[in-house]
């Protein structure tokens with residue numbers, strides 16, 4: 001499939017995919033980045049996304065699903081504008097990861113895989129997100145927040161509500177990405 005063929009993706013993304021699959025000796029190597037880009041544009045990995053990515057790479061839809069289900073950052077249902085992933089893997093668990101998860105659940109009124117009624121937030125409990133040195137950690141879309149305490153949760157949510165256009169009291173707490181801190185295990 002080329003960018004001229006009927007695609008569910010924008011012309012820009014379709015062209016990006018054409019370039020990606022041509023870049024690797026084995027087309028399949030482009031699969032995970034393609035799924036991430038597709039999710040960023042469509043919001044989740046719908047059946048149509050999986051079908052088109054499979055066709056572009058020349059593998060089966062089952063092959064795509066087998067890879068996609070391995071990665072917690074890839075999702076098969078729509079998420080909120082800000083998808084909050086709370087790590088409760090070993091380092092985070094030992095440093096209060098479940099207290100962080102509980103606080104998010106209480107503040108948002110949703111559980112694992114839930115979406116708030118205004119569509120601003122979705123919440124999920126995930127395995128290691130590669131920020132163990134600064135546990136407990138969460139990821140909100142592409143932002144990392146680490147060395148968290150439950151009492152910091154309301155401020156984090158307020159910061160994203162403000163970004164989404166919902167007024168708060170101004171006390172925001174944005175991610176460490178802005179401070180140049182990269183995640184690692």
Ligand code: FES
Pocket residue numbers: 087088089090091092093127128129130131132135136137185
């Ligand atoms: S265990 Fe939580 S970031 Fe690694």
